[in-house]
Amino acid sequence: MGNYRIGIDVGGTHxxxxxxxxxxxxxxxxxxxxxxxxxxxxxxxxxxxxxAANVPKEEIKYAMLGTTHCTNAIVERKxxxxxxxxxxxxPATLGIKPLVGVPNDLREILGKYVYIxxxxxxxxxxxxxELDKKRLSEIANExxxxxxxxxxxxVFSPVSTDHEHEAxxxxxxxxxxxxxxxxxxxxxxxxxxERENATILNAAVVNVARSTANGFVNALxxxxxxAKVFFGxxxxxxxxxxxxxxxxxxxxxxxxxxxxxxxxxLTNQSNALVVDVGGTxxxxxxxxxxxxxxxxxxxxxxxxxxxxxxxxxxxxxxGGGTIVRVKEDGTVTLGPDSVGYRLQQEAxxxxxxxxxxxxIIVAKGMAEIGDVTKVVELDKxxxxxxxxxxxxxxxxxxxxxxxxxxxxxxxxVGGGSVLLPEKLKGASIVHRPDHFGVANAIGSAISxxxxxxxxxxxxxxLGRTETLELAKQMAKEEAVVAGADANKVEIVDFEDxxxxxxPGNATRIRAKAAGPLAE
Amino acid sequence: xxxxxxxxxxxxxxxxxxxxxxxxxxxxxxxxxxLQAIEEHGPIKxxxxxxxxxxxxxxxxxxxxxxxxxxxxxxSGEEAITAFHSLQxxxxxxxxxxxxIEAGGVNSLLPFxxxxxxxxxxxxxxxxxxxxxxxxxxxxxLDGLEATPMVLSDEKGNSMVLNTINSVWAERLARGxxxxxxxxxxxxIYPMKGKDVKRSAIQKTLSLEEEIGRSIxxxxxxxxxxxxxxxxxxxxxxxxxxxxxxxxxKTETGFARGTATIxxxxxxxxxxxxxxxxxxxxxxxxxxKLLCVTPDLIAVLDAETGMPxxxxxxxxxxxxxxxxxxxxxKWRTEKGIATAGPGYFGYDVDFTPVEELVxxxxx
Numbered sequence: 112m113g114n115y116r117i118g119i120d121v122g123g124t125h126x127x128x129x130x131x132x133x134x135x136x137x138x139x140x141x142x143x144x145x146x147x148x149x150x151x152x153x154x155x156x157x158x159x160x161x162x163a164a165n166v167p168k169e170e171i172k173y174a175m176l177g178t179t180h181c182t183n184a185i186v187e188r189k190x191x192x193x194x195x196x197x198x199x200x201x202p203a204t205l206g207i208k209p210l211v212g213v214p215n216d217l218r219e220i221l222g223k224y225v226y227i228x229x230x231x232x233x234x235x236x237x238x239x240x241e242l243d244k245k246r247l248s249e250i251a252n253e254x255x256x257x258x259x260x261x262x263x264x265x266v267f268s269p270v271s272t273d274h275e276h277e278a279x280x281x282x283x284x285x286x287x288x289x290x291x292x293x294x295x296x297x298x299x300x301x302x303x304x305e306r307e308n309a310t311i312l313n314a315a316v317v318n319v320a321r322s323t324a325n326g327f328v329n330a331l332x333x334x335x336x337x338a339k340v341f342f343g344x345x346x347x348x349x350x351x352x353x354x355x356x357x358x359x360x361x362x363x364x365x366x367x368x369x370x371x372x373x374x375x376x377l378t379n380q381s382n383a384l385v386v387d388v389g390g391t392x393x394x395x396x397x398x399x400x401x402x403x404x405x406x407x408x409x410x411x412x413x414x415x416x417x418x419x420x421x422x423x424x425x426x427x428x429x430g431g432g433t434i435v436r437v438k439e440d441g442t443v444t445l446g447p448d449s450v451g452y453r454l455q456q457e458a459x460x461x462x463x464x465x466x467x468x469x470x471i472i473v474a475k476g477m478a479e480i481g482d483v484t485k486v487v488e489l490d491k492x493x494x495x496x497x498x499x500x501x502x503x504x505x506x507x508x509x510x511x512x513x514x515x516x517x518x519x520x521x522x523x524v525g526g527g528s529v530l531l532p533e534k535l536k537g538a539s540i541v542h543r544p545d546h547f548g549v550a551n552a553i554g555s556a557i558s559x560x561x562x563x564x565x566x567x568x569x570x571x572x573l574g575r576t577e578t579l580e581l582a583k584q585m586a587k588e589e590a591v592v593a594g595a596d597a598n599k600v601e602i603v604d605f606e607d608x609x610x611x612x613x614p615g616n617a618t619r620i621r622a623k624a625a626g627p628l629a630e
Numbered sequence: 631x632x633x634x635x636x637x638x639x640x641x642x643x644x645x646x647x648x649x650x651x652x653x654x655x656x657x658x659x660x661x662x663x664x665l666q667a668i669e670e671h672g673p674i675k676x677x678x679x680x681x682x683x684x685x686x687x688x689x690x691x692x693x694x695x696x697x698x699x700x701x702x703x704x705x706s707g708e709e710a711i712t713a714f715h716s717l718q719x720x721x722x723x724x725x726x727x728x729x730x731i732e733a734g735g736v737n738s739l740l741p742f743x744x745x746x747x748x749x750x751x752x753x754x755x756x757x758x759x760x761x762x763x764x765x766x767x768x769x770x771x772l773d774g775l776e777a778t779p780m781v782l783s784d785e786k787g788n789s790m791v792l793n794t795i796n797s798v799w800a801e802r803l804a805r806g807x808x809x810x811x812x813x814x815x816x817x818x819i820y821p822m823k824g825k826d827v828k829r830s831a832i833q834k835t836l837s838l839e840e841e842i843g844r845s846i847x848x849x850x851x852x853x854x855x856x857x858x859x860x861x862x863x864x865x866x867x868x869x870x871x872x873x874x875x876x877x878x879x880k881t882e883t884g885f886a887r888g889t890a891t892i893x894x895x896x897x898x899x900x901x902x903x904x905x906x907x908x909x910x911x912x913x914x915x916x917x918x919k920l921l922c923v924t925p926d927l928i929a930v931l932d933a934e935t936g937m938p939x940x941x942x943x944x945x946x947x948x949x950x951x952x953x954x955x956x957x958x959x960k961w962r963t964e965k966g967i968a969t970a971g972p973g974y975f976g977y978d979v980d981f982t983p984v985e986e987l988v989x990x991x992x993x
Contacts, residue, residue: 206707
């Protein structure tokens with residue numbers, strides 16, 4: 112009896128899909144144009160790989176989807192839920208009301224029902240004020256029939272989740288299970304406004320996530336596949352459908368993560384730079400111990416400041432469809448605009464009228480794409496100049512992402528990676544693995560299951576060593592609960608940051624454990 | 631007197647981050663509080679120190695505690711007002727205006743929210759001209775002004791009047807009370823007269839911040855180098871250009887201490903800069919050359935945008951330009967150096983003015 116899995120990654124230009132066997136060998140792969148509704152592209156890709164794989168459908172056991180549905184909904188301000196925003200923390204926090212600092216158009220959509228209620232905790236877990244349960248049930252009654260999703264954020268909920276859980280209970284009692292409830296403690300860490308923003312965005316995309324998940328499950332069923340479905344998160348690990356529908360915001364930015372993890376798997380490297388060349392941009396990330404290095408900066412989603420941890424990615428406007436221009440004085444410029452998914456109509460080699468980077472490498476003889484005769488007339492000097500700029504821009508970006516002057520391995524993936532040469536400045540070796548074009552879908556398919564703790568610990572209570580062990584143990588247990596194989600769970604990320612001006616050696620500890628799915 | 635609206639506050643926040651010299655807490659919270667207060671109460675009056683009557687009572691407003699707590703337990707806005715009312719009652723005199731004690735970081739912005747809500751003017755001055763971690767590290771202290779009577783207030787409505795024998799005791803007692811009150815409180819502190827502001831405060835720091843913020847904002851649209859503009863405004867020096875290579879943080883007695891190593895590029899190729907910080911950047915040096923020492927100011931700016939980077943925001947690979955700026959002459963006195971010089975922070979280095987260290991004319 113075989114054991115196959117489907118991996119899908121939705122990008123801006125292409126939706127990539129693969130089927131892997133239990134040894135992670137690629138059985139079939141495809142690249143489909145990403146459609147405007149996203150789902151149609153996914154369904155097409157699913158159908159293609161299943162038809163091409165020719166394996167018994169009942170042996171396809173898992174399907175992993177990394178998708179941009181939620182990101183798109185936020186960026187486009189479309190299909191968002193009717194949200195109520197509940198902050199627990201008064202009398203603290205009144206100085207900055209929820210959604211201050213959020214772009215006005217989004218504030219209008221999401222800011223219709225905003226409440227600040229007494230309660231919340233201090234940094235050490237004491238209560239700021241007793242939770243105002245009476246007010247919460249009044250609010251719940253006011254909201255009947257008006258909203259379908261509620262975002263609850265309590266001060267210092269990363270330290271104590273009690274008030275958020277009590278509030279959740281009150282809303283559920285009054286409004287039933289039909290109304291979705293998002294708790295900030297499940298989403299982010301210390302930093303009230305950023306965590307609250309992320310929780311509000313989460314509440315806003317619950318419907319989108321639900322229809323995406325249902326659509327995907329049904330699409331698989333129509334193909335006769337009854338696989339267990341998972342969604343990719345931004346940290347390169349998986350969520351069940353049930354959890355995705357509750358916390359869809361965690362699917363944001365899983366794309367870059369998938370490509371980095373896929374590149375790692377395909378080359379068997381755990382520390383390297385991953386250069387993913389697409390149609391419009393080249394995204395460079397850093398692989399550290401088989402996971403993407405994360406950014407330490409506040410991340411904005413659709414103009415909203417959040418405290419998500421995202422892969423640390425630098426992008427340059429160089430891709431397969433980047434437009435090449437020659438100014439009157441002879442200087443050559445590249446992009447940053449691209450013909451994108453219209454490459455197959457607009458590039459010279461496809462009979463079009465726009466000079467692109469793809470034409471340049473065909474002219475150089477580095478690749479055979481389309482009709483080579485369309486570019487033989489190109490000026491040699493122009494070709495060399497354009498190519499020089501292309502490589503230089505990517506090399507500069509590579510240098511920006513490195514942490515030392517030492518050359519390090521570079522892995523090239525993505526459909527556009529044919530643009531780049533065998534040798535790059537700063538690279539000790541350039542890997543160009545098989546299946547490089549669908550590395551992201553492979554990354555999606557091989558994702559692990561994780562668990563994480565992130566909160567403030569007082570090191571003085573148990574001592575440093577014991578506390579760190581405790582945090583690691585908690586993370587491992589979370590991972591096992593989420594479905595990871597208890598024997599194979601490992602700590603994949605660990606950080607402790609001492610907090611200035613606090614007693615008891617207060618330290619914020621973040622520990623993440625991950626492991627393969629338990630069979 | 632002039633009125634400050636939202637754009638001015640945005641600009642001041644950028645300048646405050648720069649004068650925060652890597653610490654002082656992210657001005658973001660203070661900025662949003664000020665913006666909300668302007669939305670609710672209208673623009674804020676900024677007055678020149680010269681406009682303040684000599685005998686008028688002036689009370690600076692500040693937060694005390696952990697910036698990490700403040701970003702989670704955001705103030706209600708009432709704390710500062712409670713502190714002011716208590717101190718006013720205690721002094722038995724009406725308060726004429728407020729001002730920041732610290733130009734750098736979050737404390738630079740917090741007095742604006744109070745001023746907007748109370749209709750008080752803010753004086754264009756402060757007590758540091760930068761950010762420092764302790765209450766006595768203000769020019770008021772150098773001139774013998776007392777921090778107390780001072781009031782600490784929390785969002786719960788508690789407030790506490792402190793009367794201490796000196797500023798060091800004020801720091802010690804207030805720090806303990808702050809923890810009990812939840813790790814972040816608002817202060818009404820260093821009550822003084824108009825004439826004291828003229829004599830002891832560092833003048834026009836808020837306008838300076840606004841100018842810094844505006845220059846950085848306009849650099850892109852007007853196509854000039856934001857860093858050159860900042861150096862011109864602050865009489866600063868370009869110390870080093872490079873890429874963050876290593877950051878080593880550790881905690882000792884409640885302070886985020888550490889060292890950042892920056893690998894040189896362009897003019898500084900093959901050199902390495904070491905930055906020592908304790909919340910704020912305190913010392914910048916290369917292997918064989920000292921470049922800038924506290925109380926002079928050291929700021930790390932994003933090489934592309936000119937935006938200041940905090941010690942917490944320093945990350946591997948960040949391309950940055952380190953600049954040094956002379957502090958106010960008040961800090962360069964014997965007492966100033968004893969209070970906030972390298973020795974006080976535990977470094978075995980003598981203070982030398984940045985302009986001597988980098989060599990005159992090398993600007």
